[in-house]
Every structure is written in structure tokens, then in C-alpha cells.
Amino acid sequence: MTVSRRDFMRAAARTGVAAASLTILGSTAKGAGKTYRVALIGSGGRGGGALEQHVAAAKVLNDALNLGITIQVVAVGDFFKDRAEGTGKRYGVPADKCFGGADNYKKVLEVPGDTVLMAQAPVFRPLHFEAAIQAGRNVFTEKPVAVDPAGCRRVIEAGKLAKQKNLLVVAGTQRRHEPGYNRQAALIKEGALGKVIGGRVAWNMGKIFHNNPMNPKTPADLCRGGNWQLWIEMSGDHICEQHVHNLDIANWFVGRPPVSAAAFGGRARRKAGNMYDFFSGDLDYGQGVHIHSMCRQVGGCWDWVGESFVYEKQAPAGFELKEPIAYADVPHPRGFGGHQQEHVDMLYFLAKGLELNEAQNVAESTAVAIMVRDAAYTGKMITWEEMMLDPKKNPEVYNRQRRPVAEDFEKEDCPLPKDGDAPIPGTA
Numbered sequence: 001m002t003v004s005r006r007d008f009m010r011a012a013a014r015t016g017v018a019a020a021s022l023t024i025l026g027s028t029a030k031g032a033g034k035t036y037r038v039a040l041i042g043s044g045g046r047g048g049g050a051l052e053q054h055v056a057a058a059k060v061l062n063d064a065l066n067l068g069i070t071i072q073v074v075a076v077g078d079f080f081k082d083r084a085e086g087t088g089k090r091y092g093v094p095a096d097k098c099f100g101g102a103d104n105y106k107k108v109l110e111v112p113g114d115t116v117l118m119a120q121a122p123v124f125r126p127l128h129f130e131a132a133i134q135a136g137r138n139v140f141t142e143k144p145v146a147v148d149p150a151g152c153r154r155v156i157e158a159g160k161l162a163k164q165k166n167l168l169v170v171a172g173t174q175r176r177h178e179p180g181y182n183r184q185a186a187l188i189k190e191g192a193l194g195k196v197i198g199g200r201v202a203w204n205m206g207k208i209f210h211n212n213p214m215n216p217k218t219p220a221d222l223c224r225g226g227n228w229q230l231w232i233e234m235s236g237d238h239i240c241e242q243h244v245h246n247l248d249i250a251n252w253f254v255g256r257p258p259v260s261a262a263a264f265g266g267r268a269r270r271k272a273g274n275m276y277d278f279f280s281g282d283l284d285y286g287q288g289v290h291i292h293s294m295c296r297q298v299g300g301c302w303d304w305v306g307e308s309f310v311y312e313k314q315a316p317a318g319f320e321l322k323e324p325i326a327y328a329d330v331p332h333p334r335g336f337g338g339h340q341q342e343h344v345d346m347l348y349f350l351a352k353g354l355e356l357n358e359a360q361n362v363a364e365s366t367a368v369a370i371m372v373r374d375a376a377y378t379g380k381m382i383t384w385e386e387m388m389l390d391p392k393k394n395p396e397v398y399n400r401q402r403r404p405v406a407e408d409f410e411k412e413d414c415p416l417p418k419d420g421d422a423p424i425p426g427t428a
């Protein structure tokens with residue numbers, strides 16, 4: 001799965017979405033619909049794309065089902081105020097509702113609203129997600145949702161609160177909104193394939209970020225796009241940033257998170273930041289089921305992004321599903337990939353008053369990425385129980401956290417990591 005901004009623009013052009021100079025967007029039908037007041041936190045490439053797709057989704061639903069939804073963009077936040085203002089301007093958001101600085105999320109949440117889309121650097125997501133749910137917002141959150149086990153647990157807890165408050169949570173693990181994956185999940189659920197008995201999942205590609213040591217001097221140096229991706233503290237490493245998509249499918253299709261992980265990894269070519277550039281791990285899902293997890297950001301090597309599984313059996317010829325696949329009732333415009341469809345699904349569920357909460361799924365998939373990562377960093381096998389469930393079993397694993405954490409950015413004295421200071425297995 002690749003970022004398909006170009007696909008979106010094509011689809012948007014087809015559906016006639018105009019994203020410029022509008023404050024009320026998406027309203028083309030006469031239905032007695034609702035206005036959703038939407039804010040964005042993290043106004044970079046994906047944040048801007050998600051906002052466009054949210055607006056496009058309203059138009060899709062209005063045109064197909066006459067839902068009469070309108071989207072009003074009410075506030076934009078980014079670490080850098082000019083970035084927030086740049087996006088705000090495109091949607092008619094006044095400059096005094098566009099916020100910068102480490103506390104931008106607090107100011108965004110003070111503006112009355114219904115939904116928050118978030119695509120900031122991942123270290124901030126548990127804090128911002130929890131604050132958004134506490135403030136009563138429906139949330140679309142990009143993945144990964146955390147960079148350490150504590151962050152994953154915080155998102156799971158905030159997700160439970162969202163359920164109690166009848167708030168929707170949709171995550172940027174967009175494969176869960178693609179009909180092909182949903183059909184496969186339905187075949188597994190209805191027993192056509194038996195159980196998953198093994199497999200491999202991977203995100204192997206070339207280098208995508210600059211490779212010059214940064215010597216960060218201020219927190220802003222860490223937050224800038226193209227920089228934050230290179231730091232374990234900010235992105236959780238590329239295994240969290242990218243491979244989480246494939247690990248999410250493994251959890252979904254096997255039907256549970258793994259029992260343990262053992263892994264290798266290293267920094268073969270990277271000079272910037274402190275993260276690794278390759279990982280290879282064995283995920284033990286229990287009951288004899290093992291999945292090989294791999295990811296790499298090194299050029300000139302074998303590239304493969306995907307998931308393949310071995311099942312107990314093949315689907316019988318002519319097998320027909322008894323139940324419709326997930327989201328079968330929601331319009332699926334031709335050419336819409338998961339990136340766009342997740343917003344159509346979200347708005348449909350919101351407008352119909354249906355429950356949709358992906359917090360636990362995405363937090364667990366993020367936690368699996370962290371489990372493989374920390375197994376590689378330390379050279380130790382790590383169990384799900386010690387990392388996620390039992391604070392007493394191995395407190396070092398359960399509480400492992402690197403600084404700066406999100407809250408540090410709002411203090412005077414924010415600790416800064418050093419280039420090249422990467423974990424060395426066997427020494428921790």
C-alpha cells in the first residue's frame with residue numbers, strides 16, 4: 001500500500017470536490033443532514049490529505065444517499081503556526097483559529113467542534129488523542145498511535161472512554177476499509193479457509209528520508225517534517241511508521257495479538273537520527289502459528305510490501321459468504337482506495353449513529369511493531385504479557401520509554417536525542 005494522494009486528487013476531480021476558499025464544504029444534497037465541525041492537528045502531507053478526503057467523503061455520501069452532510073473546518077493546529085495557517089487559509093479558517101507551538105492541540109480543542117483529524121508526529125498521538133476524547137470529539141487518527149508500550153495502553157484506555165461517550169474512532173490503518181481485505185477477513189470468519197497457520201508480512205523499500213546527521217538544537221528541529229521520522233522518540237522507528245500496516249493485517253487475520261517476539265535489526269546505512277534501517281522478527285501467535293515480520297528502508301535491496309498467509313485449507317469452489325462484508329452498505333466510489341474510503345465509512349457511521357471504534361486494533365498493531373522493535377533493540381525475546389498486560393512481570397519492558405516524551409515539549413527544558421545514538425542489542 002502506498003500513499004495515494006494522486007489517486008485522491010483524481011477521485012476528487014471525478015466527484016467534483018473543490019477544496020479552495022470554502023468554509024461549508026461537501027453539501028450538495030437536499031437531505032436534512034448535519035454540519036460537522038472538523039479540526040485538524042498536524043497539518044503536513046497526510047493531514048492535508050486527510051482533510052481533503054474527509055470533505056470529499058461528505059460529497060460522496062450526499063450524492064449517493066442524499067445525507068445532506070456539511071463539513072465546516074473550524075480550527076487547524078501544527079507545531080509550526082505557518083503550516084497551520086497555510087492549511088487554514090484553504091478552508092476559510094480565520095488566522096486566530098490556526099495554532100502553533102507544542103500546546104496547539106489544547107487551543108484547537110478549545111474551539112467548539114465535533115471531529116478531530118490527527119496526523120502529527122506519532123509521539124504526540126496518545127496525549128492528543130486522549131485530550132480529544134476527553135473533550136468529546138470523534139477522532140480520525142493516523143497510525144502509528146504511539147511510540148512506546150505506555151502510549152499504546154493510553155490509547156486503548158482513551159478508546160474505551162470514547163465508547164462510553166458514543167464517540168467514533170477511525171484509524172489510518174486503511175486496509176481495514178478496503179473491500180478486498182474485508183472479503184478475505186469474512187472468508188476466514190466464516191470458516192472457508194480454516195485458520196491462519198503461518199505467514200509473512202513486510203514493508204521493504206528504499207531510503208525515503210535525508211541521511212545527514214541533524215544535531216538537533218531545539219525541539220522544533222525534531223518536529224519538522226522529514227526530521228521527526230528519523231528519531232525513535234518521535235516516530236517509533238520505521239517499523240512503527242510503516243510496517244504497522246502489515247502487522248495490523250496479521251493481528252486481524254490471525255484473530256489475536258502475538259504471544260511473543262524475537263527479532264534482529266540494525267543500522268546498516270543510516271547516518272541521520274538514531275533509528276534502525278532494517279528489522280526481521282519472528283512473531284509467535286501461539287498454537288504453533290508463526291508470522292515472519294520484515295521491514296527495511298535501504299536502497300538497492302529486495303523490495304516487497306504486503307502480507308501472505310498459509311491457511312488450513314482452500315475455500316471450497318463456489319463458496320458464498322453468508323453475511324455481507326464490513327461496510328457493504330457504504331458507497332464505494334470507483335477508484336477510491338482505503339485512504340479515501342475510511343473517511344466515507346467514518347462519516348456514514350457518524351451520520352447513521354452507528355458504532356465504530358478502531359482504537360484497540362490500531363493500538364495493538366502499534367504495540368506489535370514496538371514489541372518486534374524492542375526485541376531487536378535489546379536482543380531479548382519479549383512477551384505480550386510483560387509488555388502490555390502485567391506491570392509486575394517485567395517492569396523494565398512494560399515501562400520502557402525514551403525522552404523526550406510528548407509532555408516534555410511543553411516544558412522549558414526539553415531533552416534532545418543525539419544522532420547515531422542507536423540501541424545496541426545485548427547491552428541494555
Ligand SMILES: NC(=O)c1ccc[n+]([C@@H]2O[C@H](COP(=O)([O-])OP(=O)(O)OC[C@H]3O[C@@H](n4cnc5c(N)ncnc54)[C@H](O)[C@@H]3O)[C@@H](O)[C@H]2O)c1
Pocket residue numbers: 002003041042043044045046047077078079080083101102104105119120121122124142143144172173174223224225226241242
Ligand atoms: N495511512 C497512511 O498510509 C499514511 C500515509 C502517510 C502518512 N501517514 C501518517 O501520518 C503521519 C504524518 O505523516 P506526514 O507524511 O503527513 O508527515 P509530515 O511531516 O508531512 O506532517 C506532520 C506534521 O505534523 C506536524 N507536527 C509535528 N509535531 C506536532 C505537534 N506536536 N502538534 C501538531 N503538529 C505537529 C509537523 O510540523 C508536520 O506539519 C505519520 O504518522 C504517518 O505515518 C499515514
